[in-house]
Structures are given as structure tokens and as C-alpha cells.
Amino acid sequence: MIDRYRTVDVAVPGGALRVGVWDGPETDVAAPTVVLVHGVTASHLAWQLVADALPGMRVVAPDLRGRGRSNDLTGHAGMAQHADDLAAVFAALDIGPTVVVGHSMGAFASLVFAHRHPQLVSRLLLVDGGLPLAAPEGLSPAALVAAILGPTAARLDMRFAGEADYLDFWRAHPAFTADWSDELERYLAYDLVPAGTGYRPATSLQTVEEDTVDLNGGTALLGALAAIEQHSVEFVTVPRGLQNEAPGLYPPAHLETLLATYPSVSHERWDGFNHYTVVMGAEGAQRVAALIARQFTAVG
Template identity: 40%
Template sequence: MTTTPYEELRVPVTGGALAALRWPAHEAGAPVVVALHGITANALSWGPVARALAGRVTLIAPDLRGRAASSGLPGPYGIAAHADDVAALAGALCPGQGRVVLAGHSMGAFVATLAAVRHPERFGPLLLVDGGAGFPAPAHLSPDALLSAVIGPAMDRLSMTFPDRAAYRSFWQAHPAFAGAWSAEVDAYIQRDLTGREPLLRSTCRIDAVRADGAGLFTEEVLSAVRNLPAPATLLWAERGLMNEPQGLYDESRLKAAGLRGAGVRTVRIPDVNHYTILTGDTGAGEIAHHLLTDSRPGSATPSPPTV
């Protein structure tokens, strides 16, 4: 399996330039989808979805502020800053497209909901992938402890160094979520995260950005965004969790507690995937591509009844 060719772009935003990848459609006039990655991820996490889309839409995925090729962008960080960056990206790269489909995975789904609320003229239907609907955080945990509890090794690696790229590959291959689910696309995605020189390679993710974004996920502005969307949304949720455990980030009871009934959010359980492979595995990427193609069709903005 090889990675799908893409273009690397830069878009002016506050404080500098935001890096983005674009997988062009094969035909002029095809729909455009803007896709957002998770809290310690980067744009190439959407590579498997780009392959599954097979050139039927133009897919644009930024490296969010403080990650990968956008790691040099200064703060302030936070979900609102990302939302405004994404609006600037859509304005620069999607002129004349009207309201484009907006997708997000994990933290990127929360960015997507807030971007849609703050910039309703930019974005139409939303596809939320294992994120976007929140629930209260335990009050006794510090932001760092909460992040470590939720994302585990993904947070721990931010303070680690690696002697070479093979060591970084081995670190991720040992992650339970990727057992039996490794591919050239996943390898390209995780290698995009590295910076520095051997033997002191490290993640590009700025820990101050991750901390600010993690704290921002539990603000009322962000948590309420999914219930105030100006366009319909679909939330695809993974059956299993971040460490491939049976309990996923969501289940029926958590979705019910999120208060989505009447909010125009349709929820769809994706079996046999975890929080990562819902995006990077063949099954999950295929489901996402299917929903993106459906959402980007003319007339797709008709709200669907929620299923929670």
C-alpha cells in the first residue's frame, strides 16, 4: 500500500503561515472537504481517507498550529485559535466554493464544531469522527494528568527523544491500537511528526500547544458548540477506545448525556475499529469516505434525525 500523492501548501494566518496538505480531485468542480486531525496528530493522519476518496473530492488537511509543519506558529493556542485558522484556510483555498464540508477527528472534531459556530458562512455539513461531543471531566485531575489519562502514550512521547526513525516506528507499533493495523500510510503519518537530528529526534508537537488545547476542550464554549451547529452533522463513533480497549470514547449512554437529541446530529457506531483505526484503518477510512461523499452531494444539507 502506497501513500496517495498530495500537494504541500502554506496559508497566511495570525502569526505566520499554516501548513496544509491537499489531495486534488480528478475533475474540476468537485466538492471540497476540509479535514482536521487530533490533538497530537498531523495532516497525514487523513492519508487513508484520501486514498478511499479516490479523487472524487478535493481533500484539504492542515497541520494545526503547534504541530508538524505548523509547529513554528506561535500562540495563543486553543480550540478557538484553531477554529479561526481553519476559517482562514477555507477562505484562502476554497474561494467560490460556498460552505464547504468540514470533518474532524478527535480534537479536530471539537475544532470543527466551534469553527462552524464561529464561522457559519464558511462551513456546511460536518462529519465528526470519534470526537466533537463532550462530557464533563473529572474535577480532581490536573490538565496534564487528564490528558495522560485520556491519550496515554501519545501524550507521554512529547517529552521523549528517539535515536532514529526506526525507534519511533517501534514505539508506535507497540501501541495496542495499531496491533495488526500498521501500513505505509500510518508510517508516513507518524514519521511526519518527527523533528531534530539523530540521536535526538522528538515530536514536533509543542507541549504548550497540547496543554492549552487540552484544557480548552472542557470549556463551555467548546462543549456547547455541537448543540448549536448551523448545519447538520454526523458523528461516527468507534466501538473501541484509544488503547484498543472494549470501552470506546463514546457509547450510547455517553452520547445521550451529551444532549444531542434535537441538535441535528446523527450518530453512527462503527464496529471493529478503535479511536485511531477509525481514521487510519481501511474499514474506518472507507466509512469516513462514504459519509464525506454523501455529505458533499448537492442537497445533502437537509438535516437528518439524530439517533440518540
């Protein structure tokens, strides 16, 4: 359903934020809008399959600053800045209070957004992110990124001959051995930007370091967590991580502690997915879309 898709640029401090919008003439003018917020090295096209599974909704998903076609924005990132950028998207596209969905780092940014701009959020859906990670303490920013993201961060310093070279790199990735698709290829191709005589991933490693440190105990997140019971929050976790490894970002013992610490959060554990395929695999996207639809039913 790519004919529903368009992009707009929204003015934010330091430049313009690229925003993907799925609507089109077949979308009812009274249809609800859902806002989707991608992960730490991703872009708005990470949500293509989810958007396709929500044909009756207007789907809005930005490239966060430092990623995609928002990669040349000047100024610092961090969860508070991402939250305020999202508020600018709401204002530019005339979005009222609605369901906000965040995946990975986008879940942390969404939680902070709900805290800083509560009048714009009816319900929150956090997908494999948003609540504190089981990260080692006392690490330097680079070491913290390496501990959490591993090869995902290392890729940002790599250079590629072109799109085919980059797709071949990802075909060998353990997360996607059973979930390759045309939509995934489109997402990956979009990630490349020129770098000298070759290409590199659009995401800025400096921004990733800044954001990773901030989502692991930054003041904006701590404030949002302290007020989390003021929001309707659904939290989804999966058993496998960025390299399709177990136990994933939320090991069982850590998850149990989190759920006891934040009892107002409603939790679902979805077997059979890894950190990527829960939104970028066909089955995961269908399940996320169904859960999004349930959030709107709950609001109604």
C-alpha cells in the same frame, strides 16, 4: 495515489500553517472540496487513506498549530484559534461552503469553526470527538491530559534515535496491531523533528495541554454546543479508545446522555474500530470516505 498530493503554506497569526492538498491534474475543476481536521497529537497525514479513497474530490487538511510542520507557530492555540486558522485556509485556497470533517480534537475545532464561521460550512462530520467527553472534573491541566490521553501525551516527552526507533515504538502500540500500512509509516515518520542529538514528536505538549483544557468546557466550545442545532451534524463513535481499550472515549451511558442532550445530531456507532483506526486503518478510512460522499449527496 501520492501523486495527487502537495503542500502549501497559509499565513496565520504567528507564522504559517502547513496544509496538505490532494487534487492533481486528474481532479475535475468542478469537483467538490472536503476539509479534514486531525486530532490532538496528529498531523494532516493522518488523513492519507481517506484522501486516497476520495479520488474525485479535492481534499484539504491542515497541520493544526503546534503540530506537524505548523509546530513552530507562536501564540496560543485553543478551539477558537484553530477555527480562525481554518477560516484562513478557506480564504487562501478559495474554498466555499463545504463539508468539514473532524477527528478527535479536530472534531471539537470543527464544531467551533462552524459556529464562528457558519457561512463556510454546509455539513459537519464529527468522528469520535466533538461532543463533550466523560472527563473527570477539577483536575489540573496536566492531570486532565493524563486522564484523557494517557500514554499518548507521555510520548510527547520521549526522545528517539531516529525514524526506525520511532516506528518500532509504534509497532508495539495496541491500536495498530492489525492495521499497519505504508501510509501509517509515512504519517509517523513525518511526525519526527530534531531535538538535540535525537528526535521528538512534533506536537507541543504545552499546546496539547492548552487544547485539552479548552475542549473540555472552554467558552468557544460551550457557545458552539449551545447553537449545535443550527448545523447539520453527523456524529460517529467507536467502541475502543486510544489504546484499543473498551469502552473508548464515549462510554454507552455517557453517549446516551449526549444524544438526549443534543437530539438534532445524527449518530452512528461503528463496531470493530478504535479511536485511531477509524481514520488511519484501511477499512475505517474507506467507511469514513463513503460517509463523506453521502454528506455531499445530502447537500446536493
